[in-house]
Amino acid sequence: MKICVLVKEVPDAAVQKRIDPNTMRMDRSGEKNLNPFDTHAIEAAMQIKEGGAIPVEEVVAVTMGPETAFRALHKAVALGADRSVHLSDAALSGSDVCATGYSLAKVLEAESPDLVLLGQQSDDGECYTIGAVVADHLQMPSLTQVIKIDVTDGKLRCERQAEYGYDTVEVELPAVISVGDAINEPRYPSLKAIMGAKKKPLDNKATADVGIDAGMVGESGSKTAVLALNPPPPKEAGEIIEDEDTNETVEKIVAWLDERKLI
Amino acid sequence: MAGILVYALHDDEGNFNKNSLGAISEAAKLAGEIGGEAAAVVVGDIADDACASLGNYGAAKVYRAKAVPEGLAQPIIDVMAKVINENDFGYALFGGGLLGFEIGAGLTARLNAGVTMEVTKVKVDGGKLIVERPILQDSQIADVGYVSKPGIIIGRLNAFDVKESGGTAEVVDVEVELSAWSSKAKLVQRGEQRGADVNIEDADILVGGGRGLGAAEGFELC
Numbered sequence: 325m326k327i328c329v330l331v332k333e334v335p336d337a338a339v340q341k342r343i344d345p346n347t348m349r350m351d352r353s354g355e356k357n358l359n360p361f362d363t364h365a366i367e368a369a370m371q372i373k374e375g376g377a378i379p380v381e382e383v384v385a386v387t388m389g390p391e392t393a394f395r396a397l398h399k400a401v402a403l404g405a406d407r408s409v410h411l412s413d414a415a416l417s418g419s420d421v422c423a424t425g426y427s428l429a430k431v432l433e434a435e436s437p438d439l440v441l442l443g444q445q446s447d448d449g450e451c452y453t454i455g456a457v458v459a460d461h462l463q464m465p466s467l468t469q470v471i472k473i474d475v476t477d478g479k480l481r482c483e484r485q486a487e488y489g490y491d492t493v494e495v496e497l498p499a500v501i502s503v504g505d506a507i508n509e510p511r512y513p514s515l516k517a518i519m520g521a522k523k524k525p526l527d528n529k530a531t532a533d534v535g536i537d538a539g540m541v542g543e544s545g546s547k548t549a550v551l552a553l554n555p556p557p558p559k560e561a562g563e564i565i566e567d568e569d570t571n572e573t574v575e576k577i578v579a580w581l582d583e584r585k586l587i
Numbered sequence: 588m589a590g591i592l593v594y595a596l597h598d599d600e601g602n603f604n605k606n607s608l609g610a611i612s613e614a615a616k617l618a619g620e621i622g623g624e625a626a627a628v629v630v631g632d633i634a635d636d637a638c639a640s641l642g643n644y645g646a647a648k649v650y651r652a653k654a655v656p657e658g659l660a661q662p663i664i665d666v667m668a669k670v671i672n673e674n675d676f677g678y679a680l681f682g683g684g685l686l687g688f689e690i691g692a693g694l695t696a697r698l699n700a701g702v703t704m705e706v707t708k709v710k711v712d713g714g715k716l717i718v719e720r721p722i723l724q725d726s727q728i729a730d731v732g733y734v735s736k737p738g739i740i741i742g743r744l745n746a747f748d749v750k751e752s753g754g755t756a757e758v759v760d761v762e763v764e765l766s767a768w769s770s771k772a773k774l775v776q777r778g779e780q781r782g783a784d785v786n787i788e789d790a791d792i793l794v795g796g797g798r799g800l801g802a803a804e805g806f807e808l809c
Contacts, residue, residue, distance in 0.1 A: 343722070343727065343729075348729075420701065421692070421702050422702060426699075429696075450705065452688050453692035455692070456688070456693045457695050457696045459693070460661075460664065465769070466693075466772070486684075486685050486777075487684050487686065489780050490776075490779040491776065492774070493774055493775060494775050499771070547738075548703060548731050549731065549733075549734055550730070551717065551730045551731065552729070553727050554727065554728045555727060555728070556725060556726065
C-alpha cells in the first residue's frame, strides 16, 4: 500500500497574516511552517504503517507551492514520510480552490496512491474543501473530518461527527481521507530524523511533468476572483444589563444571545 | 437560467436541517433579485408533503432523488451535478455543515466551477452574485465573484436566516445513475449519540482535566 499525504507550507502562527492589496493574494514573506493540521495526517499515515493491519510500502509527502515549500516537505519527512514530491511552477501562482484541487489531483494521479490523507484545513486559507475536490478528480471515495481510522479487510472503517451525531463509514480503497485534529496527537520528530530529512528523496515537478493543463490553473484558470478586501464591521458597544431581578436578567441574556444566533 | 439550487439536508425522516432552510430562504431572495427561481434537492424516500413544504421557505421546485441515500456527499454530488446541468442553474448554495462543504467541493471538481466557503453574506451586483467571505481569522472580509457558471457558495453555519414565505413547491422526481466511486463508501451507522447517557447535572463532584492527562486512566485519583 502506498499512502500520499498532502501537506502545505503556511505562514508561521506567530506571523501577522496579511493580503497583499496589489495582488489580492496572501503575503507569503516572513517565517513559514508546515501547516499544523497536516501533522495529524502524517501521524495517521504513520499509525497505519506501524499498525500492521495492512502492509504500507511507502508514505509520500506531496505539496504544491512556491520554491520555499520544500521546507514543509523536510518537516513532513522528519515526521516519518519516506520521500516527497514538490509541485512548483510559476503558472500555478494565484490558483483558487478549483485550480489547486485539479493540480494536486494530477500530481497524485502520477503517484497512483492507495490512500491520500490530508489535514482538515490549512491554517492560512481555511477552506476545508481540497480533499473533496481532489477525490472527485481522482474518482475515489472520500470522507472529511475523520476522527478515527481502522483498517480491516483491506478497507477503512472511519468515524466522524456529522450534523446528527457520530457517523461510521466503511470506505473502499483507493480513497481520499481528510482527518480532523482530534484523530491523534502528532509525534515530535527526533533530532536524527530532522538531520536525516534532507537526505530523503525529493522530486521536483512542474506542471508539464504531471500533465496539468496550463489553461486550468493560475489566476487566469481560476473560477473565482477576489474583487475587494474590506475591514470587518466595527464591534458594537457592549450592553450592560443591571441585575435587579435575576429571572428577568436571565431572560434578557437569553434573548440577547438568541438574537445573535449564539444559542 | 439564473436559478439557484440548494441542498436540503434531513434526518432521514423528512425533518430538514435549519441551515438548509435558511439557505433556501436566502436563495429565494437572491433568485428574485437576479431573475430566477430557487429550487432544492432532496435525496431519499421523503414524502411528497415534506418535500413540498420547502415551498414555505421559497423553493419553487424540489428535485427528489428517491433512490439516493442521505448522509454521504458523493452520491449527492452526482444528483446535484445532473440537476444543475440539465436545468442550467447559475449557482448552488449550501447552508454550511460537513456535508455542505463536501458536496460543494465535489461539485467544484465535477463542474469545473468556482467555489467560496464560510460565506457570511451574498450580494447582487449587475445580475450576478458576489459573496462576502471572512478571511485571516475573520480580520478581513473578501468580496469574491465568479468568472463562470455555475458558482458554488458554501455558507457559514447560521449565516442565512430562515424565512417562511408561504407556498408549496412542485416536487419533481429525478433518476440518477451514480458514479462508480460514489458507491464505494457506505454508511454503517448514521447519527450515533455518544455520551448522551452521562448527565453531568447528576454528578456530586465534577473533575475537569486537560490533554496533559493523556487518557481516561489519567483521571484516576492517587
